[in-house]
Amino acid sequence: MSKQDAPADAATVDGFPPDFVWGAATSAYQIEGSPTADGAGLSIWDAFARTPGNIGDGTSGDVACDHYRRWREDVTLLKSLGVGAYRFSTAWTRVLPDGTGAVNDAGVAFYDRLVDELLATGITPYVTLYHWDLPLALDMRGGWLNPDSANWFADYVAVMVDRLGDRVRHWFTLNEPWVVSDLGHLRGAMAPGRRDLHGTRSAANNLIRAHGAALAVLRAAGDHQVGLAVNLTPQHAATDSSADQTAARLAHSYINRQFLDPIFLGRHPDDMPTVYGDAWQSLSDAELEAASQPIDLLGVNYYLRDVVRHAPDGPALPFRGGPLPGRPTTAMGWEIYPDGLREILHWLRDSYGNVPLMITENGAAFDDPPPVQGSVPDARRIAYLHDHLSVSRQAIDEGVNLRGYFVWSLLDNFEWQFGYAKRFGLVGVDFETGDRRIKASGQWYRRQIAGAGLPAAATVNGDLAIAEQEQV
Ligand code: FCB
Numbered sequence: 405m406s407k408q409d410a411p412a413d414a415a416t417v418d419g420f421p422p423d424f425v426w427g428a429a430t431s432a433y434q435i436e437g438s439p440t441a442d443g444a445g446l447s448i449w450d451a452f453a454r455t456p457g458n459i460g461d462g463t464s465g466d467v468a469c470d471h472y473r474r475w476r477e478d479v480t481l482l483k484s485l486g487v488g489a490y491r492f493s494t495a496w497t498r499v500l501p502d503g504t505g506a507v508n509d510a511g512v513a514f515y516d517r518l519v520d521e522l523l524a525t526g527i528t529p530y531v532t533l534y535h536w537d538l539p540l541a542l543d544m545r546g547g548w549l550n551p552d553s554a555n556w557f558a559d560y561v562a563v564m565v566d567r568l569g570d571r572v573r574h575w576f577t578l579n580e581p582w583v584v585s586d587l588g589h590l591r592g593a594m595a596p597g598r599r600d601l602h603g604t605r606s607a608a609n610n611l612i613r614a615h616g617a618a619l620a621v622l623r624a625a626g627d628h629q630v631g632l633a634v635n636l637t638p639q640h641a642a643t644d645s646s647a648d649q650t651a652a653r654l655a656h657s658y659i660n661r662q663f664l665d666p667i668f669l670g671r672h673p674d675d676m677p678t679v680y681g682d683a684w685q686s687l688s689d690a691e692l693e694a695a696s697q698p699i700d701l702l703g704v705n706y707y708l709r710d711v712v713r714h715a716p717d718g719p720a721l722p723f724r725g726g727p728l729p730g731r732p733t734t735a736m737g738w739e740i741y742p743d744g745l746r747e748i749l750h751w752l753r754d755s756y757g758n759v760p761l762m763i764t765e766n767g768a769a770f771d772d773p774p775p776v777q778g779s780v781p782d783a784r785r786i787a788y789l790h791d792h793l794s795v796s797r798q799a800i801d802e803g804v805n806l807r808g809y810f811v812w813s814l815l816d817n818f819e820w821q822f823g824y825a826k827r828f829g830l831v832g833v834d835f836e837t838g839d840r841r842i843k844a845s846g847q848w849y850r851r852q853i854a855g856a857g858l859p860a861a862a863t864v865n866g867d868l869a870i871a872e873q874e875q876v
Contacts, residue, residue, distance in 0.1 A: 414786050414848050417793040421800070422857040425528070425808030427489035428482060428830060428849075429765055431535035431579065433465045434817040436495065438472035442510035445501030447537035448547065449820075452595035461823035468818045470838045472514065477840065479521045481831055482814065485846055486853045489528045491764055491810045492518070493535035493579065496560050499567075503539030504556050512567050519571050529572050530764075530810070532633060533561055533618065535579040536588075536595065536820075543596050548584065548607040548614075558617035565625040573628055576703050576764065577618040580635045581611040581663050590720055593821055601683040601720060609687050612666050616695035623697070632667070633703030633764040636660050636752075638744040639712050639725060647714035651723035654679050655712045658721065660751075668756040670696035679721060702752065703764030705812070706745045706792070708738035735769040735826055740788060746795040749804045760807045766792050767812035769819065769826035772843065780832045780843035789845060793852065811849060815840065 433439075433449045440446065453464035471478055482490050496503065498511030522529050534557065538547055542556055561577070578584075585608040587594040590601060598604075615632055622630045637659055641652035657673040665673045670692045677684040687695070710725025718724050727739035734740060745766070752761060768788040772780050789811065800806050816829035824835050830846035833839070 414783075414844075414851075415790065416848070416852040416855055417790060417797050418855060418857075419797055419801075420856040423807075424856065425489045425762065426853040426856065427487045427491055427530065427808060427810035428485065428814040429491035429810040429812050430471070430814050430817065431493040431532065431537075432495040432498075433468070433535070433537045434813075434819070435469040435471040435478075435815055437466060437468040437470045439466060439497070441472060442498070442514070443501060443508045444495065444498040444511050445503070446540040447495065447497045448540055448543045448595040449537050451540050451543070452597055455597070458597065459821055459823045461825050463818070463823040465818045467835075467838075469815050469833050469840075471815075474838060475514075475518050476521060478814065479518070479525055479527070481840060481842065482522075482527055483525050484842065484850070485814075485830060486850045487527060488853075489530055489574075489808065489810065490522055490814070491530040491532060491576075493532035493537075494564060494568075495537055496534065497537060497539045499563055500539065500560055501541075503542035503545075504559060507563055512563075515568060519568055523571060528574065530574040530576065531564070531568065531572050532576040532579050533557075533564060534577065534614075536584060538596070547596055548589070548610045549603050551610060551613075553610045554613035554617045557614040558621050561618040561621045562625075565622055565628070569625050569628065574701070575622055575628055575630050576701075577615045577622075577630065577632045578611060579633045579703075580705060581608065581615070581632070582635060582659055584611060585662075586659075601680065602685075605680055605683050605685050608662060609685060609691075612663060612687060612695045613691055615663075615667065616691070616697065619697055619699065620694070629700040631699045631701035631703055631762075632663075633705055634660075634663055635705040635707070635765075636748045637707070637725075638709040638741075638747050640709060642711045642713045645714070648712065651714040652712040654721070655710065655723045655725060658723075659710075660748075664702075664752075664756060666692055666695050667699070668696065668759070699759065701760050701762055701807070702756075703762050704748065704752070705765035706748060706763060707736075707766065707768075708734075709741040709744040711739075734788070735771050736822075738768075740768070740791075742791040742795045745792055746799050749796070749799040749806060750802070753804050758805045760805050762808040762810070763792075763796060763806070764810050765812035766809065767828050767830075769828045772816075772827050772832060774832070774834060779847075780841060782843045782845045785830075785843070785845040786848045789849065789852075 590604040592599040639655040715724035816827040816833040819826040
């Protein structure tokens with residue numbers, strides 16, 4: 405790294421525990437491309453992206469980062485960032501092209517190679533089993549609306565742990581089930597593009613059941629670290645009015661507690677019937693029991709907070725959130741609010757006990773220049789990561805059981821309904837050529853990892869003297 409790559413104020417955050425896990429994250433549909441290679445089947449995201457009007461820039465994940473062919477180069481990038489862990493998802497459609505039935509060995513072989521290469525490089529794989537790319541064949545049978553979906557998922561998970569479980573020990577069952585149910589089944593903004601509150605609730609229930617069923621499969625398979633990754637977003641009332649206060653409380657139940665209360669406490673939040681009205685359906689006691697078996701690890705995906713207003717005339721639920729006017733936002737329009745991460749970490753500890761936590765996603769899209777030549781100067785991303793790591797460190801000092809941190813994302817990639825317009829990567833991708841280039845934030849993250857376990861005394865002016873010497 406040349407020193408001029410990093411902005412002058414690129415301090416790192418020291419004092420993390422020596423065994424803290426440092427990683428980067430991706431998901432299959434967002435990076436792999438080659439959706440039908442080697443016998444893979446189509447997913448709901450293939451279908452959704454091919455429908456005109458669904459993706460802001462008219463693109464799809466057909467090529468994405470071409471990771472399916474360039475995976476070895478991407479492991480080399482992970483190595484040069486110095487991460488100890490990589491969180492990626494496996495595409496159900498590569499393994500079971502029709503969602504159930506015959507296993508596609510060529511698809512499994514891709515993940516076999518990736519896992520082997522990661523391990524040979526000294527990087528621990530953290531596998532997300534479902535990051536939104538349901539096999540299209542299962543959607544034709546109702547997808548997450550079908551009560552059988554939990555069993556379909558469990559069968560797929562059984563294949564994955566059978567094939568990779570000798571080398572992969574860390575698993576997340578689902579990524580962000582709230583996004584699947586809300587954006588996929590209520591707002592229609594994401595695949596499968598449905599818009600129905602009853603279906604939203606059915607999908608939520610089946611996702612909770614699917615988590616429980618997958619957990620049982622992984623437990624039966626031996627000694628695995630299992631959890632799920634959820635998006636958590638503080639819901640702050642816009643005003644003191646009782647209508648806005650109630651709106652914020654309901655939004656908090658809907659977004660943050662809807663999945664975690666059943667999974668940790670074995671019950672639904674009391675106010676869910678108020679949120680859903682006629683569409684409310686509860687799980688049975690037996691289903692709640694199955695879903696609430698202990699997990700080893702909770703993944704926290706944190707990006708923003710919402711300032712919430714009562715919105716009785718909205719299209720769906722009686723609340724609406726957004727950034728506080730005047731506060732800085734990312735290119736997603738998401739408010740930059742690091743204190744919210746600390747708030748969430750404290751809330752988790754106080755609400756659900758001392759389960760080990762990992763921040764499985766945190767990061768930001770900014771309008772970076774394309775990575776054509778030279779370095780990509782992305783000082784705002786460095787500041788974002790720095791400030792979120794500072795509050796993470798503070799939370800650890802305050803007794804939060806935080807074990808790791810994964811930046812979203814390793815690479816600029818296909819950001820769902822926004823296509824390639826939103827760049828989250830530590831590594832810039834030229835989508836014309838597929839060329840990758842480590843951004844200034846990637847260089848900074850490498851220094852962060854190299855020096856993070858050092859005590860405060862090792863720093864000079866907030867920068868890491870020892871880590872710097874190792875670079876040169
Ligand atoms: C999260 C998703 C991830 C990515 C980031 C920006 O909700 O899990 O795939 O899109 O947002």
